[in-house]
Amino acid sequence: MTVTETDTETADEAAEPDVCAARGLPRPRPEGQDRYTISEVASICGLSAHTLRWYERIGLMPHVDRSHTGQRRFSNRDLDWLDLVAKLRLTGMPVADMVRYAELVRAGDHTCPERHELLVETREDVLRRVAELQETLAVLNYKIDIYAAYKVPETA
Amino acid sequence: MTVTETDTETADEAAEPDVCAARGLPRPRPEGQDRYTISEVASICGLSAHTLRWYERIGLMPHVDRSHTGQRRFSNRDLDWLDLVAKLRLTGMPVADMVRYAELVRAGDHTCPERHELLVETREDVLRRVAELQETLAVLNYKIDIYAAYKVPETA
DNA sequence: CGCTTGCCTGGAGTGCACTCGAGGTCCGTA
DNA sequence: TACGGACCTCGAGTGCACTCCAGGCAAGCG
Numbered sequence: 001m002t003v004t005e006t007d008t009e010t011a012d013e014a015a016e017p018d019v020c021a022a023r024g025l026p027r028p029r030p031e032g033q034d035r036y037t038i039s040e041v042a043s044i045c046g047l048s049a050h051t052l053r054w055y056e057r058i059g060l061m062p063h064v065d066r067s068h069t070g071q072r073r074f075s076n077r078d079l080d081w082l083d084l085v086a087k088l089r090l091t092g093m094p095v096a097d098m099v100r101y102a103e104l105v106r107a108g109d110h111t112c113p114e115r116h117e118l119l120v121e122t123r124e125d126v127l128r129r130v131a132e133l134q135e136t137l138a139v140l141n142y143k144i145d146i147y148a149a150y151k152v153p154e155t156a
Numbered sequence: 157m158t159v160t161e162t163d164t165e166t167a168d169e170a171a172e173p174d175v176c177a178a179r180g181l182p183r184p185r186p187e188g189q190d191r192y193t194i195s196e197v198a199s200i201c202g203l204s205a206h207t208l209r210w211y212e213r214i215g216l217m218p219h220v221d222r223s224h225t226g227q228r229r230f231s232n233r234d235l236d237w238l239d240l241v242a243k244l245r246l247t248g249m250p251v252a253d254m255v256r257y258a259e260l261v262r263a264g265d266h267t268c269p270e271r272h273e274l275l276v277e278t279r280e281d282v283l284r285r286v287a288e289l290q291e292t293l294a295v296l297n298y299k300i301d302i303y304a305a306y307k308v309p310e311t312a
Numbered sequence: 313c314g315c316t317t318g319c320c321t322g323g324a325g326t327g328c329a330c331t332c333g334a335g336g337t338c339c340g341t342a
Numbered sequence: 343t344a345c346g347g348a349c350c351t352c353g354a355g356t357g358c359a360c361t362c363c364a365g366g367c368a369a370g371c372g
Binding site for chain 2: 087112116119120123132134137141143
């Protein structure tokens with residue numbers, strides 16, 4: 001299986017409103033660079049090269065550019081996307097749902113309303129999760145207080 | 157089987173955890189009862205009977221009482237424990253860690269300091285998770301705002 | 313008395329999200 | 343020209359947390 005070289009050399013642009021950089025997200029990313037090898041990306045975003053390839057295979061990545069020998073060359077745009085994916089993963093969103101979102105992005109601008117809806121639903125989900133966590137926190141605090149009494153008996 | 161069909165499991169508040177000893181507590185669960193069959197518990201706490209047996213098998217449940225024919229009879233104390241387990245599960249705590257906590261509880265009062273420590277660590281974890289979620293929320297809000305512009309013009 | 317229902321056990325199966333291995337290509341340096 | 347290293351693909355393997363199944367027992371009912 002030879003890799004067909006440079007069949008798609010420009011990623012379809014303007015499908016995804018470029019976002020991630022706008023929020024001042026702290027991210028050590030080499031500046032002035034726009035072509036990263038897979039291992040560079042792996043160390044930047046904390047995923048393994050295997051996982052990055054797997055993400056691409058399942059359609060969670062837009063088409064990543066390739067070098068003339070078929071090696072992946074990730075762009076800053078790709079890193080932005082991976083940042084978003086990482087955030088969504090933290091919310092517990094299933095990979096399949098993110099693939100769905102990625103498909104919408106690839107499909108073009110006319111899917112924006114749908115994407116909007118999906119993000120809103122996700123936000124609801126995150127809010128619910130935060131609420132759950134707060135509840136758990138209350139329980140945790142309660143129990144910790146109780147156990148504090150069992151701890152080093154500082155009360156004379 | 158006389159169990160209400162409403163299995164929406166987020167119903168009860170249950171902000172009344174117990175440490176090593178729990179007495180009968182006023183709860184939205186069937187009162188005046190202290191021996192539940194596995195299917196009753198399943199519908200009360202939203203877990204499947206399979207999962208409840210599995211929890212017991214892996215040591216996540218204290219030893220559940222049995223009827224003279226060998227069927228499980230869960231107590232209110234068991235339900236309290238399951239409430240806690242459910243809360244901890246929501247935090248993403250691995251089952252193995254909860255098993256560890258359960259072992260400490262079984263081991264007796266002298267493990268209280270260790271349990272305290274474990275709970276404090278868990279709380280740290282939850283706080284971190286909440287922070288992550290807040291960050292994700294910020295990104296989500298940002299993107300939702302952007303997409304809102306693409307959406308159906310609601311006002312103008 | 314047999315049927316149905318609920319529960320029991322041990323073990324196998326499922327779905328998800330990776331994770332790894334084998335075997336191969338390409339490239340820069342010695 | 344040989345070699346080490348980074349990368350490639352495809353496919354199999356792993357770990358977790360359930361989830362289900364087969365085969366069987368006990369109780370209540372008609």
